[in-house]
Amino acid sequence: MCxxxxxxxxxxxxxxxGNTYFNKGKFGAAIDKYTEAxxxxPKVSVLYTNRALCHLKRNEWARVEEDSRNAIQLxxxxxxxxxxxxxxxxxxxxxPEGVKELERALxxxxxxxxxxxxxxxIWQELAKAKYMEWEQASSERAWELQKLKHACESALIEKHDAFQMEGFLDEAGTTHMQQLQALERVFEKAAEADTASEVPDYLCCRITLDIFRDPVITPSGVTYERSVILxxxxxxxxxxxITREPVEPSQLIPNFAIKEAVQAYLQENGWAYRTW
Amino acid sequence: MVDFARVQKELQECSRDIERSGIKVVPKSDGNLAHLVGTIPGPIGTPYEGGTFQIDIALPDAYPFEPPKMQFTTKVWHPNISSQSGAICLDILKDQWSPALTLKTALLSVQALLSAPQPDDPQDAVVAQQYLRDYQTFVGTARYWTESFAKTSSLGIDEKVKRLVEMGFPESRARSALETVGGDENLALENLCSG
Structure with missing residues (x-):
């Protein structure tokens, strides 16, 4: 404090x-004012965050980091x-560190x-980062599954060929086909988690039609995204x-259960971070 | 700014459900999600049955916090729809709008309006009068308009008008001739030549 x-x-x-300069897009002048302040x-965090935003606009990332760090320390x-x-x-x-900071901010x-x-x-930036993270991890997983599937198939075929040489009957052929089909099913199932589909309606706001970021519940029991219901x-x-019952802003209550359900869902379904 | 992310989602949801609802919404031109065209089938058991009705949809900047502006482009004979301009008198498109409604649910309400006219709160006084005083004639006219303007055969009416204009008839006369004969180009031509 001063x-x-x-x-x-x-x-x-x-x-x-400084703020006036910032709003006019004069970031250098704004930086000078904040620096003077x-x-x-030197113990007011908002001065650092404001200056960090100026650096951000000028793409001076090392300075953004430094000012952000100071702000968080204060x-x-x-x-x-x-x-x-x-x-x-x-x-x-x-x-991982960047995502952690954004999650904290959120x-x-x-x-x-x-x-x-x-x-x-914050959500948009976090979603972008998380989606990239998922994209990379999921393509690695897909590659791994592909290799494993191939190995299993070859093993089955090899075993079948050996059987045939030993003169076993057609019965072995049918089992062999069934095994190959079962293998196909098992691997299809394994790939499902990484396949993009639809976010369930109960995790989406009825106004944004998108997955919840900050869900709040009304006295009627309906959950909405905070910013849009406001x-x-x-x-x-x-x-x-939805119900057309009277609601005042002060009556909106955070819906933590849905918030956690969304987090759990996103944990399992990284593709759902795709918001664009 | 229109919430285009939401509009995009609405369009996807609507096209997934098209088999069941019969309701279609597509952008009027590529890349502009603020101007759309909706299509609803005429409800079964009404004079509008068998017709396909097109509705012009303009999204205001504040959508979904303001209702979409909807207007029939297919001519329709109905107490709550202007027979001239296609303007719709429906509470949810005005003061009863809620952002929890979507283009699809709004179009479903318009479709429901076709099934259940409200002559006491008319948009088109002439149609409403007819509805109240001479219901049989109302049904006849509504069915005739459906046949003339809302059937696939009548959808290309602008094309037909254009061809008649190319033959040298004034556009307004060509159009009214086509309307009188229910969209048949040859009959319209006879009508124009004799008239």
């Missing part, structure tokens, strides 16, 4: 000037800090106040979109 009231007023003014008062619950940190790590191709961002709400942005209550009217 030592005196006068100083904190100066820092606040610099921060606002940080010099005066405030470990800082959504933006974890978010930009995650992006910087992904940029460096440190996927967890902290859920239920945040509507002004600083950035769940959708948008609906504000723009369309204060009623539940």
């Amino acid at each position: 030592p005196t009231v006068a100083l904190s007023a100066t820092v606040e003014k610099l921060r606002q000037e 940080i010099t005066l008062c 405030d470990s619950n800082c959504v933006k800090g974890h978010y930009t940190m995650g992006l910087a790590l992904l940029q460096k191709q440190e996927y 967890d902290l961002g859920r239920g945040a106040d509507p002004n600083g709400y950035m769940v959708e942005e 948008n609906h209550l504000e723009k369309v009217g204060e009623f539940d979109p």
Whole structure:
């Protein structure tokens, strides 16, 4: 925290000037303002996250990482800090660490106040990274299965050929065919988990038609994506979109059970991260 | 900004379900998801049976927080649909819209409206009057319009108008002649020549 009231007023003014430059797209000028503020008062995490966003716009990733790290050290619950940190790590191709930061940002961002709400942005980045991770892992698994299947088939055929040479009857031929078909089925089943299909309806919001990020439940018992139900209550009217019962924003309750179901589902079905 | 991710999902869901619902939604032109064309089959047991009705769909920027704008492009004789413009009077397309509705459910409601006209809340006063005072004539006209404009044979009506215009008839006369004879090009030509 800043030592005196006068100083904190100066820092606040610099921060606002920085924000104005940022909104105008003048990232260099914004960085100067934030840097000045940080010099005066080096213990305010938001100054670092704001400067990190400027560096991010200029593709200066080492600086993004440094500022994000500072921000997180000052405030470990800082959504933006974890978010930009995650992006910087992904940029460096440190996927597991980057994903971890984004997941942390998402967890902290859920239920945040509507002004600083950035769940959708975080989700998009996280989903991209997770999807790439899945794509790589699943193609490795597919390759492995393919090789294994081939080996099993050859073994069966070899065994069958040996049988035939020893003069066994047709019966062996039928069993052989059945075994090959069974093998086919077993491997088909094994590949199923990595086959993209449809996310079940109960894990999807009835407004976005997409898998839940931050599910909330209304007094009628219907679950929606937080940002869109808030948008609906504000723009369309204060009623539940499905039951048309009255709802106020304050009556929305996080639905942790669905949130966990979504996480478990995504764990098993990485392809479902595909959101584009 | 229209939520195009949602629209995309709606279109996929709709095409998966087309066998069962008979309801089709496709983009009017490639790459523009804000302007679509919906198709509904006329409900069985109504004067609209056997017809295929096209509906022009324009999505406002705030979709799905604002209702889609729907309008019949196939001419239809119905108390709640303008016989002139195709405008539809249906509460869910106005103040009763909810973002939990989709293009498919909205079109299903339009289809239900064809089965259950509401003459007390009309869009087309002339049709509503006829419906209330002379129901038999209403059914006859509605069926005739279905035959004339909503059958596959009548779908190419613009083509036919064009050919008649090329023969030297004014477009408005060509169109009304085709409408009078129910879409038959030869009869329309006779009509135009004798008239």
